[in-house]
Amino acid sequence: MPAQAEVVDVIARLALFADLSTAQLEGVAHVFEEAFFADGTRVLRQGLTGSGLYVILDGEAAIQVDGVERSTLGRGEFFGEISCLLDEPPVADIVAHGPLRCLVLPRPQVQPFLTAYPIVMFRMLQAEARKLRNTTKWLE
Amino acid sequence: MAGVEERPFPAGDYDLVIVGSGPGALQLSYSLTRLGVRHAVLSQDEAPGGMFRKWPVFQRLLSWTKPYAPQQRGTRAYERYDWNSLLADDGPARCVMPALMDGSSYFPSRPEMERSLATFAERAGVHVRYGCRWESTSRDGDRFVLGTTDGDYRTRVAVFAVGVAEPWRPPIPGLELAAHYGEQTSAESYADKRVFIVGKQNSGFELASGLLSWARQIIIASPSPTKLSVNTRTLVGVRARYVQPWEDYVLAGGVIILNAAIEEVTRLADGFRVKTRSSALRDLSELGVATFGQSRLPAQTPFWESATVPGIYFAGTLSQGAAGLKKYGIPSNSGAVQGHRYNARVLAHHLANRHFGVAPQRSTLRAEDLASFLLAEATRAPELWHQRSYLAHVVSLSGEVVDEGIAPLTHFIDAGGPDAVAVTVESNPAGDLYPAVYTRRAGAISEHLLEPDPLYEFESPSHHVALAAALEGLLPEPVRAGTAKTR
Numbered sequence: 052m053p054a055q056a057e058v059v060d061v062i063a064r065l066a067l068f069a070d071l072s073t074a075q076l077e078g079v080a081h082v083f084e085e086a087f088f089a090d091g092t093r094v095l096r097q098g099l100t101g102s103g104l105y106v107i108l109d110g111e112a113a114i115q116v117d118g119v120e121r122s123t124l125g126r127g128e129f130f131g132e133i134s135c136l137l138d139e140p141p142v143a144d145i146v147a148h149g150p151l152r153c154l155v156l157p158r159p160q161v162q163p164f165l166t167a168y169p170i171v172m173f174r175m176l177q178a179e180a181r182k183l184r185n186t187t188k189w190l191e
Numbered sequence: 192m193a194g195v196e197e198r199p200f201p202a203g204d205y206d207l208v209i210v211g212s213g214p215g216a217l218q219l220s221y222s223l224t225r226l227g228v229r230h231a232v233l234s235q236d237e238a239p240g241g242m243f244r245k246w247p248v249f250q251r252l253l254s255w256t257k258p259y260a261p262q263q264r265g266t267r268a269y270e271r272y273d274w275n276s277l278l279a280d281d282g283p284a285r286c287v288m289p290a291l292m293d294g295s296s297y298f299p300s301r302p303e304m305e306r307s308l309a310t311f312a313e314r315a316g317v318h319v320r321y322g323c324r325w326e327s328t329s330r331d332g333d334r335f336v337l338g339t340t341d342g343d344y345r346t347r348v349a350v351f352a353v354g355v356a357e358p359w360r361p362p363i364p365g366l367e368l369a370a371h372y373g374e375q376t377s378a379e380s381y382a383d384k385r386v387f388i389v390g391k392q393n394s395g396f397e398l399a400s401g402l403l404s405w406a407r408q409i410i411i412a413s414p415s416p417t418k419l420s421v422n423t424r425t426l427v428g429v430r431a432r433y434v435q436p437w438e439d440y441v442l443a444g445g446v447i448i449l450n451a452a453i454e455e456v457t458r459l460a461d462g463f464r465v466k467t468r469s470s471a472l473r474d475l476s477e478l479g480v481a482t483f484g485q486s487r488l489p490a491q492t493p494f495w496e497s498a499t500v501p502g503i504y505f506a507g508t509l510s511q512g513a514a515g516l517k518k519y520g521i522p523s524n525s526g527a528v529q530g531h532r533y534n535a536r537v538l539a540h541h542l543a544n545r546h547f548g549v550a551p552q553r554s555t556l557r558a559e560d561l562a563s564f565l566l567a568e569a570t571r572a573p574e575l576w577h578q579r580s581y582l583a584h585v586v587s588l589s590g591e592v593v594d595e596g597i598a599p600l601t602h603f604i605d606a607g608g609p610d611a612v613a614v615t616v617e618s619n620p621a622g623d624l625y626p627a628v629y630t631r632r633a634g635a636i637s638e639h640l641l642e643p644d645p646l647y648e649f650e651s652p653s654h655h656v657a658l659a660a661a662l663e664g665l666l667p668e669p670v671r672a673g674t675a676k677t678r
Contacts, residue, residue: 089498092498093604099604099636103517150481150498155517155520156520
C-alpha cells in the first residue's frame with residue numbers, strides 16, 4: 052500500500068486533523084515527513100537547538116526532564132510545539148517507549164503550516180488550554 | 192570480465208556479506224579490507240557502478256568534482272571539493288575522479304562516474320562476485336542465510352547497499368499509465384509533444400531541463416511549491432543545474448509550474464503500461480526490518496544497523512534511514528556519494544570493532560593542542576563538511592586526551608560515556624555555517640554553537656576564546672605535556 056495513503060488514513064482519525072477534508076489531509080501528509088524511532092531512542096533532546104513539531108502516528112513516548120520520567124504521550128498527541136513557537140531548545144527529552152512512528156515538521160515550517168491550516172491551530176490551542184487548565188488545577 | 196572459474200566468493204559461510212556493487216558497497220568493502228575483516232561482496236550487476244551504470248537519465252551528475260580547488264588534489268582537505276571519488280587511505284585508488292574528467296563541466300558525466308567507480312574497484316582491489324542475484328533472506332540460528340542465484344550464503348552480519356527501496360509513485364489513480372523517471376528513454380521521443388511531469392524535485396526538473404529543447408510545452412505539477420537549493424541553502428530543493436525550467440516559467444517562456452494535487456490520470460491515446468516493481472529490499476520486511484516514509488527506508492540505529500533486526504546493516508543511499516539530528520529539518524547528505532562514502536568508512540570501523548574484535552586505532556593529543564585540533568577539523572575536515580550535524584570528530588577526555596575519530600553525532604549525544612567533546616559543522620535556516628561543539632560532562636550533553644564566519648575560517652582568536660569557554664573544566668589538570676603518539 053502506498054505510504055502516503057497509509058498516513059492519510061491514520062491522521063484522518065487524529066483529533067488534531069479531524070476537521071480537515073481528504074484533500075487537506077493529503078496536503079498535510081505531503082508537508083510533514085515520517086520518522087521512525089526504535090525503543091529507547093531519543094526524539095527530542097533537552098537543550099539542543101533546531102527541533103521540530105512531532106505528531107505521534109503510532110506508539111508511545113516518554114517525557115523526561117533531567118533523566119526523570121514525568122509523563123507519557125500516545126497516538127495522536129503532539130510534542131515539540133513549545134520549542135517551535137518560542138524558538139527555544141526543548142526543556143525535556145522525549146524518548147520512544149517501544150517502536151514509535153511520528154510525523155515531523157521542522158521548526159521553520161511550523162508557522163506557515165499553522166497559518167495555512169487555522170483549524171489545526173485552533174485544535175492545538177485547545178490542547179494547550181487543557182494542559183494549562185490541568186497544570187493550574189495541580190497548583191491549587 | 193573475468194571468466195566464470197575466476198569469480199570470487201562461491202556460495203558458503205562468510206563472516207560478513209555485502210550485497211551491492213555501487214559506491215556504498217565498494218567503499219565499505221575497501222574500508223573493511225583495510226581493517227582486515229574478511230567478507231564477500233555479491234552483486235546482480237555485471238560490473239561496478241550501481242545506479243551510475245544507467246542513471247541519471249540525461250547522463251550528467253548533480254555532484255561536482257573541482258579539478259582545481261583551494262586545497263591540493265589528493266589531500267584529505269581536498270575531498271570537500273571532490274564529491275565523487277571514493278575514499279582510499281593512500282595509493283593510486285585515492286582521488287580517482289578528477290583525472291578522468293574531460294574538463295567540459297565540473298559535474299562529471301555518467302560514463303565518467305561509472306569509470307571512476309570501476310577504476311577505484313580495480314586499483315583498490317575490491318573483489319565482487321558479479322552476476323549473483325540476492326533473492327531471499329532467512330535465519331538459521333545466529334546466521335542469516337542469503338539465497339542467491341549462485342546458492343546460499345550464510346553469514347553473521349549482512350550489509351545491504353542496494354539503493355533506495357523502490358521508485359516512489361504517488362497514489363494517483365491512473366498514474367501507472369505514465370512512465371516513471373527510471374523508465375525514460377531519449378529526449379528526442381518527446382519532440383513536439385506536450386509533457387506533463389508529476390513532481391517538483393530534482394528528477395522532475397532534470398527531465399524538464401532535458402526536454403526544454405524538444406517538448407512543445409512542459410507542465411510541472413505537485414501539491415507543494417518548488418524549493419530551490421539556492422534558497423534553502425541545503426541539498427533540499429532543485430539544484431541550480433536544473434533551474435532553467437523555473438526561469439522559463441517565471442519569464443513566461445512556455446513552461447508551466449502548478450501547485451496542485453493530481454487526482455487521476457487516464458489514457459487518451461498512445462501510452463504504455465509500466466510493470467509493478469517489487470521492493471528492492473525484497474523479503475527483509477518478513478525478517479522484521481521496519482521501514483518508514485515515502486521511499487520505505489529501513490529504520491536504523493546511528494550505526495546503520497536495522498532498528499528492529501540486529502545484524503542487518505545498510506550502506507550507500509539506504510543509509511539515509513539513519514536520519515541523525517536533522518536540525519531545522521536539514522537532512523544529512525547520506526543520499527549522495529559525498530555523504531555516504533564517509534558513513535561506509537565509519538561503518539567499517541564499527542563492524543570491525545564490534546563483530547571482529549579489531550581494536551580501533553587511536554592517538555593521543557596534547558591537551559594544549561586540543562582547541563587548535565578541533566577548530567582545524569571544523570575548518571577543513573571533509574567528513575564534517577559533507578555530513579553536517581551528522582558526523583562529528585570525537586575526542587575523549589578521561590585522563591588522557593584521545594582522538595576517537597569520526598562518529599555519528601547522535602551516537603555521541605545519546606549513548607553516554609566518559610567526558611568527551613565532539614565537533615561538527617552545522618547550519619541554520621538563515622544559511623549561517625558554524626562549528627557546533629558538544630561536550631559530555633559526567634554524562635550530560637551541552638551544545639555550544641560557535642560564531643559563523645563569512646570565509647568559513649573557524650580558527651580565529653574569537654573562536655579559540657569561545658571554544659575555551661565550552662571546554663572549561665573538562666581538560667585534565669594540570670595540562671599534560673608530551674608529544675602525540677599512536678597507541
